[in-house]
Amino acid sequence: MVTLAEVAQHAGVSASTVSYVLSGKRSISTTTRQRVEQSIRELGYHPNAGARALASSRSNxxxxxxxxxxxxxxxxxxxxxxxxxxxxxxxxxxxxxxxxxxxxxxxxxxxxxxxxxxxxxxxxxxxxxxxxxxxxxxxxxxxxxxxxxxxxxxxxxxDFRATGALCLEHLAMLGHRDIAVIGEAPAVYERHTGFAERTLDGLRGRSQELGVRLLHRPCDGGYDAMAVTLARILDERPGTTGFVVQNESAVEPLLALLRQQGRAIPEDVSVVAICPDQVATQASVRLTSVAIPxxxxxxxxxxxxxxxxxxxxxxxxxxxxxxxxxxxxxxxxxx
Amino acid sequence: MVTLAEVAQHAGVSASTVSYVLSGKRSISTTTRQRVEQSIRELGYHPNAGARALASSRSNxxxxxxxxxxxxxxxxxxxxxxxxxxxxxxxxxxxxxxxxxxxxxxxxxxxxxxxxxxxxxxxxxxxxxxxxxxxxxxxxxxxxxxxxxxxxxxxxxxDFRATGALCLEHLAMLGHRDIAVIGEAPAVYERHTGFAERTLDGLRGRSQELGVRLLHRPCDGGYDAMAVTLARILDERPGTTGFVVQNESAVEPLLALLRQQGRAIPEDVSVVAICPDQVATQASVRLTSVAIPxxxxxxxxxxxxxxxxxxxxxxxxxxxxxxxxxxxxxxxxxx
DNA sequence: ATAGGTTGTCGAAGCGCTTCGACTCGGACT
DNA sequence: AGTCCGAGTCGAAGCGCTTCGACAACCTAT
The missing domain is CATH 3.40.50.2300 (Response regulator)
Structure with a gap:
């Protein structure tokens, strides 16, 4: 293991000079700097992280x-x-x-x-x-x-509140009056991770302003959970034509289920997802979405x-x- | 920031004693140990990582x-x-x-x-x-x-080779004679990540032993790529009834496409996936799979x-x- | 009773680096 | 000519920890 001292000796300068070359905290003449840098390269020197952390109280x-x-x-x-x-x-x-x-x-x-x-x-x-x-x-x-x-x-x-508002707005502008929200897994709400609730706030707020009916249902990921959730939603609000999906692992199941029921996307129902762009573009339907950056x-x-x-x-x-x-x-x- | 020395002083022992209490590298009397541990707790001491790394040449x-x-x-x-x-x-x-x-x-x-x-x-x-x-x-x-x-x-x-063999074996035992492999994205093969090639080796080896026809096609994830790949496969081998899927983001698209073509799973075609259990159980069909542990x-x-x-x-x-x-x-x- | 071994503790010497103060040297200013 | 200043370098003092050797105190075995 090469040390600062060895570099210093090799370059014919003191240890502190090498240190200053490395940190740039004091001016060093060009010739000295180059000599030191040369030695560092030749010896393959890497500053020891522990020593550095100890002396500088910075671990980087x-x-x-x-x-x-x-x-x-x-x-x-x-x-x-x-x-x-x-x-x-x-x-x-x-x-x-x-x-x-x-x-x-x-x-x-x-x-x-x-x-x-x-x-x-x-x-x-x-x-x-x-x-x-x-x-x-x-x-x-x-x-x-x-x-x-x-x-x-x-x-x-x-800004998940704005995200919620934006999704709702989009669907409302397209004329949808009955909108369902496929939320995150129940556990997410139970532990009060803010983003899910903020999204909902945004959705609710804008739905009231725009006079749109909103139904929110948490949903675990996967096909089976989605099937149950969707059945409940359509039972309660048969006229639902707009979906906002927050749980990304519920997206594909939802699409499959809708298709299976003979509801065409986007002719009969519209779906907006909140998910990374990759998911949105790789899905079986190219999804209208708000990207998670x-x-x-x-x-x-x-x-x-x-x-x-x-x-x-x-x-x-x-x-x-x-x-x-x-x-x-x-x-x-x-x- | 509390230091070892402060703990030592507080406990009325030397620094080295505290160090030995911490590391257990020398025996310490029970009374001393307890006193030191008490001091550590009271002062809320945490050893400094840099100093420790420097002295022991171990960063943990x-x-x-x-x-x-x-x-x-x-x-x-x-x-x-x-x-x-x-x-x-x-x-x-x-x-x-x-x-x-x-x-x-x-x-x-x-x-x-x-x-x-x-x-x-x-x-x-x-x-x-x-x-x-x-x-x-x-x-x-x-x-x-x-x-x-x-x-x-x-x-x-x-053991991806064994994984390949196992998948093939399973399909062959069920009577499938024409099997297609949906591989990883072409880029994965190009950079020679071993697992994809080893899986293929396993599949090929066993297919020869068992007299099964095998067709391998790399495939990017997503619906569109899968659609193209599937069309080619069925064009070349219309009698294909078994699929082994390695690219997990091709699984759901494949299922959707097969369904769409009126091929029932598992009545008409069988699908075996190599993927985490979570994916296998959350898919639209509960997938026969080899888990990635x-x-x-x-x-x-x-x-x-x-x-x-x-x-x-x-x-x-x-x-x-x-x-x-x-x-x-x-x-x-x-x- | 004495040599020998244990057990528990301490002091001190680093580990490899940063950084402060001090020093030298040349140039710019009175 | 003398003073001041900045640029460039060095030496030395730590940073907080581990670990080695030393040593005191006690406990066996002889």
Missing amino acids: IIALMIPLRTDMYVPVMMEIAIAVATTARTHGYDVLLLTGEEGPDAVRRVTGSGLADAMILMDVELDDERLPLLRGTDQPSVLIGLPADTTGMTCVDL AQEMGRHAVEHLVAKLDGRGKDEVVLIAPELTVRASSGPASA | IIALMIPLRTDMYVPVMMEIAIAVATTARTHGYDVLLLTGEEGPDAVRRVTGSGLADAMILMDVELDDERLPLLRGTDQPSVLIGLPADTTGMTCVDL AQEMGRHAVEHLVAKLDGRGKDEVVLIAPELTVRASSGPASA
């Missing part, structure tokens, strides 16, 4: 806490994680992967040990028990998702965090505006 | 390199990552998330800097350029996947790694035996 690591459960949006989580990792690298940070399993203890452990300089939390619940801990530390953090109380927190999320959220989160670590950047709630793309699954309500 | 971090691409098995990747993270924690390790993006450089950086004690590589290609680097270091590593040359490597993977793979990988780090454990290729679960998508070939 960002902790990312992902949900353990897989009842929800797995591809979105993955995409966010990858975006976080790649963006972090462009700023010189690595990413530590924590699962929600440890809960608040993980927060304590990471902040206490200086393992990471900052944290990103996913799957934030409305009244998340990790938040008080984060507020009680000076370690910067960013939430992906929106808790009930955002004071002192930086949050990044899709996973990459953008991951990137945003990291960039806010880096800004905070650099002393720039303030607490802020960033709600990404939803964009609805019209594809082949929605059309005018039949007269 | 395992690096996990996941593929950047999302053209394949995203949920599987995610499940593996989560299994790795949780298993690692039970052994006192944290997980550093690296994306394939940096390629071999990431390996150099991590081993060179002592950021991690060991690595797990996913999405290993047959002739992976990261392998020489791994061989040239004394840092333990485990591959999830199987390269062409496994000498000096520890690998964990599903993502969790098991992640867990295995970590446990081998930990064994190596503890000086136990040797290089070894672990191929997990496939298990085929018969569900509702396969049945006897119609006479």
Whole structure:
């Protein structure tokens, strides 16, 4: 293992000079710098992470806490994680992967040990028990998702309320008067993950403004659960012609079931999904959808965090505006 | 930030004693140990990760390199990552998330800097350029996947060759004589990710032994790609009654298309999928499938790694035996 | 009773880096 | 000519931990 001292000796300078070449915190003459850089290359030197962390009290690591459960949006989580990792690298940070399993203890452990300089939390619940801990530390953090109380927190999320409103608006404008919402799994609502409820708020609010009837039903993913849910919906509101689907693993089953019942899409019923674009374009019908901007959220989160670590950047709630793309699954309500 | 020294002072012992209480590397009297533990609790002490890494040259971090691409098995990747993270924690390790993006450089950086004690590589290609680097270091590593040359490597993977054989066998036993394989996306074959080719080997080998006709077609995910592929297959081999599907995002489209053509499952055609159980049970038909044991793979990988780090454990290729679960998508070939 | 072994504790020496203060040297300013 | 300043470099002091050797106290065996 090559050390700073060896590089220094090889280049004929002192250790501190090498350090300053690396960090750029003091000016170094061009000739010296080049000599040092040459030595670094020749010896294949990599600074020791532990020593660096100890001396500078900076680990250059960002902790990312992902949900353990897989009842929800797995591809979105993955995409966010990858975006976080790649963006972090462009700023010189690595990413530590924590699962929600440890809960608040993980927060304590990471902040206490200086393992990471900052944290990103996913799957934030409305009244998340990790938040008080984060507020009680000076370690910067960013939430992906929106808790009930955002004071002192930086949050990044899709504006799900606006998303709900947008979906409803789209269907209402097409003339649909009876709209059903296929929600997330019941468990998601029970644990008060905000996004599902905010979406619903947006849907409800706009439906009242526009005089549209709305029926919301949570739904586990998969064919069987969807079949049951759909039957109930059509029983209660036979005139339903518009569907908004939030649970991405209910999309394909819904389409299959509708088709099976002889309801044509979009001639008889319209479907709007809230899902990643990939899902929308790979489905058996190209879906009109509001995209979940996973990459953008991951990137945003990291960039806010880096800004905070650099002393720039303030607490802020960033709600990404939803964009609805019209594809082949929605059309005018039949007269 | 509480330090070891403060704990020592609070407990009225020396720093080294506290360290030994923590590590258990020397015997400590019960009374002293309890006093120290009490102080640790009262002060809320967490050992500083950097200092610990520096002094012990152990970071207690395992690096996990996941593929950047999302053209394949995203949920599987995610499940593996989560299994790795949780298993690692039970052994006192944290997980550093690296994306394939940096390629071999990431390996150099991590081993060179002592950021991690060991690595797990996913999405290993047959002739992976990261392998020489791994061989040239004394840092333990485990591959999830199987390269062409496994000498000096520890690998964990599903036995895809046996998986292929098993799928074929199942269909052949049911009387199917013309079988089509819906493979992974062409890109997967082009980059020589071994598992797809090994599956094919297994299928081909057994088909010859059993005298069954086999047609293999790579296929991108999604409805449209599947439609084209299926049309070609049925054009070339109209008598095809058995399907083996490896690309999980082609499963649902295939089912929909077959249904649409009036082919009943399993009365007219049988379908066997290679996919996680969740996909198999949530599909519109409960699928006969060979499960991809993502969790098991992640867990295995970590446990081998930990064994190596503890000086136990040797290089070894672990191929997990496939298990085929018969569900509702396969049945006897119609006479 | 004494040599020998255990057991429990301590002090001190690093691990490899960052960073502060100090120093030298040349040029710019009085 | 003398003073001041900035640029460029160095030495040394830690950062908080682990670990080695030393040592005291006690407990066996002889």
